[in-house]
Amino acid sequence: MTEHILRMSGITKTFPGVKALQDVNLSVRRGEIHAICGENGAGKSTLMKVLSGVYPHGEYEGEITFEGKRCEFSGIRDSEHAGIVIIHQELALSPQLSIAENIFLGNERAKRGLIDWNRTNYEADELMKRVGLRENPTTPISDIGVGKQQLVEIAKALSKEVKLLILDEPTAALNDDDSAHLLDLLRGLRDEGITCVIISHKLNEVIAIADAVTIIRDGRTIETLEMASGQVTEDRIISGMVGRALDNRFPPHEPTIGEEALRIEDWTVYSPSQPDRKVVDGASLTLRRGEIVGLAGLMGAGRTELAMSVFGRTYGVHISGKIFKDGKPVEIRNVQDAIKYGIAYATEDRKRYGLNLIEDIKRNISAAGLKGLAKRGWVNEHEEYRVAEQFHKSMNIKAPSVDAVVGKLSGGNQQKVVLSKWILTEPDVLILDEPTRGIDVGAKYEIYTIINRLADQGKAVLVISSELPELLGLCDRIYTLSEGRITGEVPRQEATQERLMYLMTKGQE
Amino acid sequence: MTTLTLGRTSVPAKYLPVLVTGCLFVAMFLVGGIRYEGFATGQIILNVFIDNGFLLVVAVGMTFVILTGGIDLSVGSVVALSTMISASLMAGPGWPPYLVVPLVLLIGSGLGLVMGYIIHAFDIQPFIVTLAGMFLARGLCYTIGTDSIPIEDPTFTAFAQTRIDLFADMWISPSVVIALVVVGVAAYVLHYTRFGRAVYATGGSEQSALLMGLPVARTKVTVYTISGFCSALGGVLLSFYMLSGYGLHAVGMELDAIAAVVIGGTLLTGGTGFLLGTVLGVLVLGLIQTIISFEGTLSSWWTKIFIGLLLFVFILLQRLFSARTRR
Numbered sequence: 108m109t110e111h112i113l114r115m116s117g118i119t120k121t122f123p124g125v126k127a128l129q130d131v132n133l134s135v136r137r138g139e140i141h142a143i144c145g146e147n148g149a150g151k152s153t154l155m156k157v158l159s160g161v162y163p164h165g166e167y168e169g170e171i172t173f174e175g176k177r178c179e180f181s182g183i184r185d186s187e188h189a190g191i192v193i194i195h196q197e198l199a200l201s202p203q204l205s206i207a208e209n210i211f212l213g214n215e216r217a218k219r220g221l222i223d224w225n226r227t228n229y230e231a232d233e234l235m236k237r238v239g240l241r242e243n244p245t246t247p248i249s250d251i252g253v254g255k256q257q258l259v260e261i262a263k264a265l266s267k268e269v270k271l272l273i274l275d276e277p278t279a280a281l282n283d284d285d286s287a288h289l290l291d292l293l294r295g296l297r298d299e300g301i302t303c304v305i306i307s308h309k310l311n312e313v314i315a316i317a318d319a320v321t322i323i324r325d326g327r328t329i330e331t332l333e334m335a336s337g338q339v340t341e342d343r344i345i346s347g348m349v350g351r352a353l354d355n356r357f358p359p360h361e362p363t364i365g366e367e368a369l370r371i372e373d374w375t376v377y378s379p380s381q382p383d384r385k386v387v388d389g390a391s392l393t394l395r396r397g398e399i400v401g402l403a404g405l406m407g408a409g410r411t412e413l414a415m416s417v418f419g420r421t422y423g424v425h426i427s428g429k430i431f432k433d434g435k436p437v438e439i440r441n442v443q444d445a446i447k448y449g450i451a452y453a454t455e456d457r458k459r460y461g462l463n464l465i466e467d468i469k470r471n472i473s474a475a476g477l478k479g480l481a482k483r484g485w486v487n488e489h490e491e492y493r494v495a496e497q498f499h500k501s502m503n504i505k506a507p508s509v510d511a512v513v514g515k516l517s518g519g520n521q522q523k524v525v526l527s528k529w530i531l532t533e534p535d536v537l538i539l540d541e542p543t544r545g546i547d548v549g550a551k552y553e554i555y556t557i558i559n560r561l562a563d564q565g566k567a568v569l570v571i572s573s574e575l576p577e578l579l580g581l582c583d584r585i586y587t588l589s590e591g592r593i594t595g596e597v598p599r600q601e602a603t604q605e606r607l608m609y610l611m612t613k614g615q616e
Numbered sequence: 617m618t619t620l621t622l623g624r625t626s627v628p629a630k631y632l633p634v635l636v637t638g639c640l641f642v643a644m645f646l647v648g649g650i651r652y653e654g655f656a657t658g659q660i661i662l663n664v665f666i667d668n669g670f671l672l673v674v675a676v677g678m679t680f681v682i683l684t685g686g687i688d689l690s691v692g693s694v695v696a697l698s699t700m701i702s703a704s705l706m707a708g709p710g711w712p713p714y715l716v717v718p719l720v721l722l723i724g725s726g727l728g729l730v731m732g733y734i735i736h737a738f739d740i741q742p743f744i745v746t747l748a749g750m751f752l753a754r755g756l757c758y759t760i761g762t763d764s765i766p767i768e769d770p771t772f773t774a775f776a777q778t779r780i781d782l783f784a785d786m787w788i789s790p791s792v793v794i795a796l797v798v799v800g801v802a803a804y805v806l807h808y809t810r811f812g813r814a815v816y817a818t819g820g821s822e823q824s825a826l827l828m829g830l831p832v833a834r835t836k837v838t839v840y841t842i843s844g845f846c847s848a849l850g851g852v853l854l855s856f857y858m859l860s861g862y863g864l865h866a867v868g869m870e871l872d873a874i875a876a877v878v879i880g881g882t883l884l885t886g887g888t889g890f891l892l893g894t895v896l897g898v899l900v901l902g903l904i905q906t907i908i909s910f911e912g913t914l915s916s917w918w919t920k921i922f923i924g925l926l927l928f929v930f931i932l933l934q935r936l937f938s939a940r941t942r943r
Binding site: 418419421441442443445446452454459460461462463464465466467470473474475477478481484485486488512528532 | 630808809810811812813816817820821823824825826827828829830831883887888
């Protein structure tokens with residue numbers, strides 16, 4: 108049990124401007140299940156990409172030893188050849204092809220250049236038995252659920268004679284039954300001698316299955332815990348994952364909290380791709396004027412899904428629940444309705460969904476509030492220019508003029524354009540999804556100041572963020588979301604990173 | 617805008633394709649003027665307008681569609697159908713033009729509306745829907761008649777043959793005036809209305825346009841309706857020019873229109889482009905034809921060769937731009 112199948116030492120990976128990984132060490136013993144835990148953005152996925160050759164040798168510093176040999180992978184093919192297979196959170200299957208075709212994709216069972224279908228289907232059937240998948244090998248992938256697709260991915264890995272299987276958030280998209288089945292399967296694979304590395308946010312699963320846990324925080328290895336001792340609890344892992352000091356990166360703010368602005372009751376949303384899976388489950392929350400409310404949750408908890416379904420049903424199917432604006436029930440069927448009722452939503456993916464990158468600043472700012480700048484359909488361009496110029500100054504958007512193309516601005520300045528756009532619609536409620544993602548520290552401070560100013564103007568602000576220190580520094584009250592449910596509501600005075608992380612990882616009993 | 621040190625400041629980059637097309641047009645005109653006697657006159661340019669007024673109108677409609685990131689392959693067939701309906705109604709039952717023309721415009725807009733609605737409601741690629749529309753409209757021409765139908769209505773022919781005299785012996789046809797009015801109105805709508813903004817925003821990023829609360833669905837249906845209307849109007853102008861209706865009129869015109877729009881600097885993926893560019897695109901195409909005819913010995917197929925080469929150059933140019941702006 109003491110032989111190490113994998114050793115990664117001193118791994119450092121730098122992206123322009125950011126050190127994603129800094130001197131990370133990871134040792135995995137042969138035949139164990141090794142979990143990697145850390146907050147969103149701690150560097151878990153980056154580390155796995157280094158290991159699987161997505162970032163080829165030379166793009167990172169440090170050393171990888173696998174099966175006693177030093178490895179210099181130049182791509183995924185190399186690492187797979189060595190016996191390392193990674194299964195990403197977004198499954199890489201071709202939906203129109205059959206299960207058997209997917210299992211042997213790129214690795215076809217062929218005879219003199221022609222595919223031997225009998226052998227393909229026979230061998231696929233054998234592999235499917237090993238992972239406990241009872242389906243016809245010729246069934247198209249799109250006809251089976253995500254849980255079974257996950258099994259196909261594992262079968263595919265087995266077909267490549269995998270020695271080290273890496274799973275990135277394998278149960279994030281699965282329901283409880285499928286998760287339990289998957290964990291059983293992993294135990295079975297361990298008994299067959301296949302080593303597993305699993306990245307997971309679900310700490311109860313980690314405790315249940317892992318033999319060792321490595322904790323990563325801010326791109327560094329913090330510690331590796333042995334589970335055999337039986338001493339390791341969820342709280343113990345959480346204190347390793349957080350445990351970061353709050354410095355004064357936040358402008359001081361004294362809130363004046365007023366009337367209730369928005370109340371959401373018993374909000375339930377189903378996934379559009381798997382209509383039997385609840386993404387948001389009976390969530391209720393209240394936002395008051397002048398208050399900054401945080402929404403904390405790990406990746407896949409349903410934060411964005413909750414926000415977008417409220418914002419004119421832009422996500423999800425079979426949405427149920429009630430929305431009250433200023434105490435009165437309202438029906439919001441589309442984005443226009445949401446804007447009419449004074450709700451604004453700034454998306455987490457501003458490049459794809461928040462901005463028209465090939466257009467200039469002024470037209471991006473005016474896009475959502477064009478109604479106020481136009482009379483009978485005709486846009487008042489002088490007014491548009493004046494308004495844009497006003498935001499250019501008040502938001503301190505760093506650009507030569509409002510004619511500059513948005514795609515060329517820095518992340519912080521793009522975010523200011525997004526905020527300007529929504530402020531122009533004169534909203535009462537602003538939902539800001541990851542408002543500081545990909546923004547440097549100085550610009551973050553400016554964004555926080557803007558958020559405080561908006562609250563002081565009597566607007567209700569809901570901030571969704573993966574960074575707990577940000578929520579603690581900015582918000583007056585914080586809700587936690589876990590697996591689609593609101594698991595807690597913590598006022599600022601009582602909020603600590605440990606408390607929030609505990610609530611965020613609280614599974615369903 | 618006069619400097620060509622581009623990419624440094626963002627504003628000129630947006631106008632660069634139009635600028636390049638404009639320069640190309642001027643250069644072609646100068647070369648023609650040096651090579652051929654009697655080329656460098658104002659009337660040559662006006663003739664390009666006179667001979668291509670219908671294409672200009674069709675290309676305006678196409679510009680709307682391409683700006684949203686779509687495509688309309690049905691325009692050539694709708695042009696032919698419009699000439700056919702006009703000619704047959706005037707020749708057969710002897711309807712007066714002031715009834716026939718509005719009817720034709722209505723039919724064209726209706727076809728566009730239906731295609732736009734199908735594209736939006738069933739979320740089908742515009743390419744396929746308008747391809748179907750192209751076959752449908754072309755086929756409908758032959759249900760009216762397989763031969764060319766001459767137009768002999770006196771009001772219609774009189775209007776078609778009117779010469780509007782300008783200064784210095786130069787003249788234009790009424791079709792040119794109509795085409796220029798269409799260009800003017802379209803440019804105004806694109807740049808000064810909420811609808812115009814929605815067109816650009818939809819082409820720039822449909823997802824973010826949706827999340828900004830812009831009426832994406834209505835915009836998409838409307839641009840195909842506009843394109844249908846422009847095709848029908850183009851058909852009316854073509855019947856002024858040809859004085860006949862024929863199922864084989866305007867074969868491949870959809871491709872000329874797309875070429876003009878692209879040469880005019882509009883991105884095929886939508887979101888950027890100007891109507892002025894489209895006008896220049898049509899003029900460049902027309903001027904190529906004129907030069908070929910001045911050359912005399914060259915076959916008219918050389919027009920196609922030059923258009924092909926030009927398209928290559930412009931698409932490569934656009935590729936370079938979008939690669940730079942996406943960064």
